[in-house]
Amino acid sequence: MNSPLPPPGAPLQHYVSTAPFDPKSVEVMTKEQERVYQASQLRLMWWKFRRHRLALASGVFLLALYLMILICEFLAPYNLHTRNMDFIHAPPQPVHLFHDGQFVGPFVYGRQMTLNMDKLKREYSDDRNMIQPIRFFCRGDKYRFWGLFESDLHLVCPAKGGELFLLGTDRLGRDVLSRIIYGARISLTIGLVGITFSFLLGIVIGGLAGYHGGVFDLIVQRVIEVLQSIPSIPLWMALAAIMPITWSPILIYFGITVILGLLDWTGLARAVRSKLLALREEDYVLAAQLMGARGSRIIRRHLIPGFMSHLIATATISIPGMILGETALSFLGLGLRAPITSWGILLTEARSVSVIAFYPWLLFPMIPVILVILAFNFLGDGLRDAADPYR
Known part of the structure; x- marks a missing residue:
């Protein structure tokens, strides 16, 4: 039990508590309270930060981007300067999984180009007879990884003899997705x-x-x-x-x-x-x-x-x-x-x-x-x- 308070006006230096000490009166902290009181400042910051779901998701997104720039040569389907002169200003190719009701896997259709003389513009259309499967962990354009050694391993590659422009190409036929990466x-x-x-x-x-x-x-x-x-x-x-x-x-x-x-x-x-x-x-x-x-x-x-x-x-x-x-x-x-x-x-x-x-x-x-x-x-x-x- 707690010691009684001194009477009003009594000098504190002469007041001595005669109440016996009761160990049961000490409040025992729960495990959760001990965990909080014994945590370091960094741990407390992390507990508060992870409750902010939007900030946590943003941090994971940015961390993934900064890890991505370490291996951008591997992630890009093409080399930075690879030109595809037959596909200048080609629009993005959508990825398909099914062809005529049958599951094929991720693939893109081949492209046919015609020149519109009225608009002086290249127009592209899908050729549904040309199924070009997307390859993974494949060999493609050569590059120098961080300028140290040569390699040609890519995460995603077009089909052999085909093309893969998921975000289209620019005026020189370069893949926009690869250049963004x-x-x-x-x-x-x-x-x-x-x-x-x-x-x-x-x-x-x-x-x-x-x-x-x-x-x-x-x-x-x-x-x-x-x-x-x-x-x-x-x-x-x-x-x-x-x-x-x-x-x-x-x-x-x-x-x-x-x-x-x-x-x-x-x-x-x-x-x-x-x-x-x-x-x-x-x-x-x-x-x-x-x-x-x-x-x-x-x-x-x-x-x-x-x-x-x-x-x-x-x-x-x-x-x-x-x-x-x-x-x-x-x-x-x-x-x-x-x-x-x-x-x-x-x-x-x-x-x-x-x-x-x-x-x-x-x-x-x-x-x-x-x-x-x-x-x-x-x-x-x-x-x-x-x-x-x-x-």
């Missing part, structure tokens, strides 16, 4: 590399400005205001246009990454500064200062973990912003250049309204861009809620 490697990694560069600048500059203040904080705020006052698209175009045309595709890739990182750090730096201005007055910061801790250690070990949920949400929002930035620059012809392939470069095929009207499948690279951006936003919502210590 190859383009994912550049479009997805440029967001990760760019956000890493942006976070380093934003956290370091914003952290120093918010923790120390003074003249450095004043200069940083004026620089941020100037950069944020310039329209994004013209600034991207100006910075991308100054890159020499003689640069190799790899240098162009890193140049675009640096440009996107330089323009994205301002928002994060301002958010970090405002958070540190509020947290630096806390008692634990004063205690760390009295113990002789340096400013960089206080920012890294004590202040930044206090608003990690905000940083996570900012990262998951900034990555799709950088993907859109690269897509916009490449679409305008100022970003990445051939032979590098990204989703933005693929969308340059659909610049003309007439091209879209005749060949709408050239807009298919827009679909993974939309899905990836939505997935990052949903994932950011789930991670923010899971990492928020006040929820």
